Amino acid sequence: MTWEIVVGIETHAQLLTKSKIFSGAATAFGAAPNTQASGVDIALPGVLPVLNQRAVELAIRFGLAVGGQISRRSIFARKNYFYPDSPKGYQISQYELPIVQGGSITIGVGESEKRIRLTRAHLEEDAGKSLHEDFHGMSGIDLNRAGTPLLEIVSEPDLRSAAEAVAYAKTLHALVRWIEVCDGNMQEGSFRCDANVSVRRAGETRLGTRCEIKNLNSFRFMEQAIDFEAKRQMEILEGGGRIEQETRLYDPDRNETRSMRTKEDAQDYRYFPDPDLLPLVITEQMIEDARRSMPEPPSAKRATYQLLGVSAETVEALLANVDMGKFFESMSQEIRLYGAIPKDQASQVIASAANTTVSSLSSRISDWGSVLATWPDLAREMALIELYVSLGKISSVAAKEARDAVLAREGSVDEVIKKRGLEQLSDAGALESLVDEVLAANAKQVADYRAGRQKAFNSLVGQVMKATRGKANPAQVNEILRSKLGR
């Protein structure tokens, strides 16, 4: 029996605002419990929500980036339920009229591309956190996160495997980071995905009964959870059973999904328009402003890099790892700003910087984010090395040594080159006398070469390089030797 897996993903992306969606309290992660909760966030009697316009701008930006429709009028609704980390007893969300409708995300599937449709993206507030440990059988409530602005991004059930689901999640993750609407920090919960998984027999057009899988806090867990869940459903169906619509929790320790609640337990949220908030009206001007302030999206970057001659594989690597991509962008900015290099040569240097970043640097740097945050000069240093190679100041062999030394904090590129004597010997006069010395000391090889043995020439080059401790420009050495030996 062949089965088809059908997956849709719901993503909660925390919007990069300084303050909460309906209050002035800060949204920074990691503060002491309840120190970032205002009267609105703890739902004192009489307080009222006031919409953070920045959250609206970021939602519009996202909508434009995915080619969705920006609703000129959208409505905030109350989702009513009781839980201690939901201080009002309702969550303010968007229900019938979301701010973004439609749009799509293009993912790479093997060699080809696939367009995944989005259903909607809507604004809502996050809940607080319940802390069940450390309180001797009681629970603690931390409302710092309550009211943090979220964009809930819902895909259509267009994904056909766990791998496609992960590709979608990664592409979306890179997108929201590149356009700077979300920091994408999955550990801190800034980017959270739930997967709606169902299976159906190949050729069937109707959707099967789905289960929603929660707690997918890494891409790896997402892949494992979807695979497990699909297999679970197939086994039930093959055994003649029925899938019950339910919410299931993924347990990464045991690599399985477990039922959290069934459809029968589903709450009636009694959605209704929030009378404390007016309908959200979006003007053409707001959309135009969002368009103008939009950072270059990955699709545009891809085209730019490819024009520079960066290989497709390297481009995808740079776009997928946003921090690494940003590091590369800083390097390429430094290269462009470097005066002593013609423009067409700069493009070549940038392409080579891309390769260096993806190959040499990524094997040494694992946490690009912390490099960006704590070592702002590193991109300039690495750019200088690329430039020096291009200008013939150091050899590519010396470049590798210089990178390692800079990364080992031995000093700046210039200091390291000086200290380690890495500068290429390009002084023709000095090289010529060195070649003369080598020729004089190696009469046998000279004779062999003249007798037609090419190997002897290579040996002579090696001798010269050895004498300069590798600093000579090999092309230049070749040229001088050839002219001295008279072919």
Added chain:
Amino acid sequence: MLNATLAELASALAAKRISGVELTKLFLARIAALNGTLNAFITVDEERSLADARAADALRARGEGGALTGIPIAHKDIYCTRGIRTTCGSRMLANFVSPYDAHVIERFAAARAVLLGKTNMDEFAMGSSNETSYFAPVRNPWDLQRVPGGSSGGSAAAVAARMTPAATGTDTGGSIRQPAALAGISGLKPTYGAVSRYGMVAFASSLDQGGPLAKSAADLALLMNAMAGHDTRDSTSVERPAEDYTRSLGHSLAGLRIGLPREYFAAGVEPDVLARVRETVAWFESQGARPVEIGLRNTRLAVPVYYVLALAEASSNLSRFDGVRYGHRTSDPYDLLDLYRRTRAEGFGAEVKRRILLGTYVLSHGYYDAYYLQAQKVRRLIAQDFAQAYRECDVIMGPTAPGTAFPIGAKSADPVQMYLGDIFTVPASLAGLPALSVPCGFDSRGLPVGLQITGNHFAEATLLGVAHRYQQAHDWHLRVPKETPL
């Protein structure tokens, strides 16, 4: 002094015939003498009041201050006041001390008025008789066996008994106008959005509106100058230039077109009430106003629509009272559900529970379209009725309530009968229109009758001007209740 208008008090203070401290002591003494009988105040903080008064006197001594500086004002216990408990008439908040002041409280503080105390009210403003208060019913100064109306019954009784020169209230479906009518005083519900709801404990957010209660329309105008105005903390607060609500107080009545809705002069209204209102309209006619018969054909739907929408919103607004962060919490809950159930069972009274249940019901899956959505549609029809009517008239007059003050307990067993008493006040609430009630005589039992004047959006100044002309020629509003002589 006890029966003086705000303008008279201000000039006495300015002329140093009395100090703010003396005035405050006068009213504190009056409260001490009468509150045991009337139960109009839940909380009185003499030290705080006197501190406010001293600060106001210091300001006036420097030749500064405004119309309300040094004048005692009582506030409905629905407005959050920092440092003084805000109970909302409920056991749920019996010990709740707000860490912040409501916008209205801030405004009166900025005017250097004296905070005289917090007045009794129906629990969470849910009631028309002040009988649902956790702090026991308020008694009507005109007849101690009768209700003062509600939900701002404490404010109305306090003004009527001259325990305070003026008070604030809130009005969701008539909670300022109806107690003003039943207690023989003046009360204004402003246009929705004119007064910030920030710091007002929410009952029904799309209807709640703060407003003043006082002896006269001229006093209401002075209070509105302090209370009204845009507030960025309330998204439904309307952004418009500040206005002087006293600006139309001297205006002539000649040519004023008075709309008289057929539906407001119908069966079900007590004959004495109808008679007083007709006499009042006749007086306006004698002053050059022109009565116009109009139709507000969806009036009969207003009460059901109101009770669907208001209770739907209330059921959600009151969810925050869960015993987790503040307010009443049950003792020794064995789990979370038990904490919620017993906290709310103990903290809320019967009427509040009834309304939460009804509101939850109309929002429930499968009922939402039939109740909530349908009610929203009818609400628009009711607003359209008014819009149509204001093409033919400038103001609309009618009785504020179908009857005068009723005996305590008379309607407690029959909520529907109680709700139907709101028939003339809820339409303006649903349409977001300003409306005021002024005393226009007495029934055969000597109980005050209220005249309701409704205007178009932001026509408060016109309403106050019309009412003021009437009060210049009549003294109903200056009569002191017989149970609480000066």
